[in-house]
Amino acid sequence: MRAGAPAVGRLRRLLDEVALVASARREALLRAHRFRLRRDDLEDCYSQATLELIAGARAGATFATRLHIANTLELRFLSRIHDRRRALSGRSPMQAALEDATAVGSSDERYAAEIVDRAADVETRVLLREQLRTIERCAQQLTADQRLALAAQLAGDGDRICVERGWSHEKYRKAAQRARARLQRLVQSGAAECPVGARRSE
Numbered sequence: 001m002r003a004g005a006p007a008v009g010r011l012r013r014l015l016d017e018v019a020l021v022a023s024a025r026r027e028a029l030l031r032a033h034r035f036r037l038r039r040d041d042l043e044d045c046y047s048q049a050t051l052e053l054i055a056g057a058r059a060g061a062t063f064a065t066r067l068h069i070a071n072t073l074e075l076r077f078l079s080r081i082h083d084r085r086r087a088l089s090g091r092s093p094m095q096a097a098l099e100d101a102t103a104v105g106s107s108d109e110r111y112a113a114e115i116v117d118r119a120a121d122v123e124t125r126v127l128l129r130e131q132l133r134t135i136e137r138c139a140q141q142l143t144a145d146q147r148l149a150l151a152a153q154l155a156g157d158g159d160r161i162c163v164e165r166g167w168s169h170e171k172y173r174k175a176a177q178r179a180r181a182r183l184q185r186l187v188q189s190g191a192a193e194c195p196v197g198a199r200r201s202e
Contacts, residue, residue, distance in 0.1 A: 011057065011058065014057050014062075014063070015054060015057055015058075017063070017066060017069060018050075018053050018054055018057055018063075018069055018073075020066070021066050021069045021070050021073060022046075022050045022053070022073060025070055025073060025074070026046060029046065029073075029074060029077055030042050030043065030046060032180065033077075033078075033081060036081050036085065037081060037084060037085065041084055042081070044080075044084075045077055045080035045081050045084055046077055046080075048076075048080045049073055049076035049077040049079070049080050050073065052076050053069070053072060053073055053076060067170075071169050071170065071173055074173065075158065075159075075169070078153065078156060078158070079156060082155075082156035134187060135183065135187060138183055138186035138187050139183060141186055142179050142182060142183060145175050146175055146176075146178060146179035146182065147179065148161065148165075148175075149161070149172055149175035149176040149179055150176055150179040150180065150183070152172070152176070153176045158172055158176075
């Protein structure tokens with residue numbers, strides 16, 4: 001055993017804790033970030049984040065509590081999501097091409113897939129743009145901290161924001177969580193129709 005490595009019994013307990021937290025938080029995190037990627041991509045990202053946490057524990061990383069494990073897991077999960085989104089947006093040309101590819105299917109007409117021109121779905125695009133405008137108007141009613149936390153989470157800049165603002169990871173996580181919940185309530189309640197200047201502070 002190399003110097004500094006945890007004892008076998010302690011490592012086993014730590015790995016058990018990581019497994020319990022990863023299992024307990026899985027569905028909640030997948031639901032919370034379902035708007036970012038498709039379900040199968042999110043599951044891949046979550047698996048990668050869990051494996052990274054396990055590898056870190058085997059390498060000697062320690063966690064104070066289960067909450068510490070959960071926060072670290074969520075940060076790694078978000079990092080993998082942002083990597084995946086960057087790949088799909090063009091950082092990886094091959095991945096972007098595969099993502100937009102349409103399966104044609106068999107040459108047998110009974111099984112051949114119909115090729116659809118996605119660019120022709122104008123109505124769907126218009127509706128999506130209107131939804132984005134609604135979200136933008138609602139986001140203006142969040143507090144400054146909530147908007148900052150949400151923007152940082154979307155951009156994957158959580159660590160930088162924590163350093164610049166002197167926030168703990170727990171404060172950043174709670175601010176982003178409250179921002180998502182409040183934004184969802186505002187959108188669902190139609191609060192986007194309120195004047196843009198009517199911003200509340202908490």
